[in-house]
Amino acid sequence: MTLQPTMSGWHHVQPARVGRPGRRSSLDAHGRRRVAFAMAGFALLYGILAARLVTLGFEAEARNISHMKPADSVAAARPDIVDRNGEILATDIKTASLYAEPRRIIDPDEAAEKLMSVLPDLDPVKTRRQLASDAGFIWLKREITPRKRAAIHNLGIPGVGFLSENRRFYPGGPTASHIVGHVNVDNEGIAGIENFIDGLGLADLHEAGFALERGLEPVRLSVDLRVQHALRDELARAIERYTAIAGVGVVMDVRTGEVLGMSSLPDYDPNEPATSLDKNRLNRASVGVYEMGSTFKMFTTAMALDSGLVNLTDSFDATKPLRVSSFTINDFHGKGRWLTVPEIFIYSSNIGTARMAMTVGIDGQKAFLEKMGLLSTLKTELPEAGAPIPPQKWSTLSSMTISFGHGISVSPLQTAVAAAALVNGGYYIPPTFMPRTERQAAELAHRVVKTETSDAMRSLMRLNVQKGSGRSADVPGYFVGGKTGTAEKVVNGRYSSSKRRNVFLSAFPMDDPRYLVLVLLDEPNPEKPGISATAGRNAAPTVAGIVRRIAPMLGIQPRLDEPDNAMTATAMAAIQ
């Protein structure tokens, strides 16, 4: 192909040369034009050559600047994940893997011996055999430390080299595993925030071949590593002390919706992603949905008060069990008399709460729970979210049982978010794992209950810790308020009286709550034989332990005197 034009070019030039002898004497116009044509042609040709030389010169330099090696693309870089104070939760480390090219090794015995001096855990027989073989390429050891790498490098064995690759490292191990998530072999996020980051466009960058080098902005989370550790540690102790099978803990900022800590035990070590496959290690805080038991009385009471149909001082008949279509609703600590709203709350009366729910009606209850986000799947940055399980048919009976937290399953995180709205002045703020200011939160927030209802709920929760079932959750100086929930677990389709799921939902300091703490213990046993295993006995003291540790970290000043509150006085007066 390329030969063809050259040949024809010659044809044009040849006649010009033939005509050269006549140039000096008389050049006709025709010949002159031919010469000019040829000159222009050569000028163009050399011009192109010169231009090409210049571009070639630039290209050669460009190749020198970058030190890209094929090995760099083995595993793409990811941004660090840091907590709200900048502590690293996940980072990339370059690890070197040692390989050998046996064909290029001169003395396999010597090479094996030298390697053994740095890597004593290599199998001597196998290594020697491998090095003496005729293979082109073999891995000797994956992921060795920089120090050993330098030592091997200094040995100067020919035919032995390193390939470096990025590896995700989680310095905290399991501490924040359910939040941070983990990556697969190709460094792609497959769970938690790691997966969320990929959704932000990192995956596209990797696809296009960018984002290989370091220097990506770290991703900051709302999580506080210290709080997360304290939460997990207290939870682990509680599980051990009460021989529970699992536990969930959530710490939230009620003013911004930021999640400061979330732990679900048993958890897994993201440095060994295979451990996450165990079903028992799933994220119970956001994926698991459970009947939350009496904790739901918070929502029923708030609903009743907010509807304006019920006042704090109103009384309800709790003298005898409530019978609805061959089902009897009974009280755990039956008082056998009429109870006021605060009494119903602190004695955790099922009968009273069911009657309160009836005052509002089925539709009102449905609308209220919908508004609190308890009937739809909670959306956060985490890809893992469990859908709530409402009753198939919302009958009078199910409405009554839902009023005290049976017959509807929601995730613990969802419950915490809804409860935050009850204590923060009545605003539902979507939760987040990313840092958020109060102003940003205010833009997202929408009012779900009146300010007065929120005030009343705070008083009731504080009273419940002062006088009711949550006494062991109190931490002097921090005015903890909360509600217990002891749900019977369903075993073989029936509610079991021996297997429980205990919850304590609390906030502090109760006069102006900043943080919410939720603890759920699955199947806790009595600490000592003879005492009960209700939430007040295990979940509540666990909350106290958490508050005691995290409140000073979060900069909350303990105060000696309980602030006066007119609402609390009213509620207090309504208790016999």
Added chain:
Amino acid sequence: MIRWLQIGSVVVAAVAALTVFQIKYRAEAVSERVADMQHKVDKEKEAISLLKAEWSFLIQPSRIQALVERHRDRLQLVPLDPAQVTHLDTIPARPVGLVSAESSTLPAEGRSVNGSRQ
């Protein structure tokens, strides 16, 4: 005249070519140095990130807690109690005359506080 012009232009061309080559080689050397330094910077960055990772591993609360628990006898450290947190204004001023007497008893007092905790 034309001959001189021809010789002159040949000389100029030769000089120009020489200069261009020299500049090119120099540029190459500089770019090599840049690449080399860039490589060093990358290596340092790598080392820093590795040290950061190691540091964050070393200061993990869970690790510190395990260490404190292991050396409890020696360190005498217990978790902070809310009662120990207070505002500076609520602490009464130190009595003036008691300074010397108190400073000598302070270590003993510290030990007794720990003793009473256990």
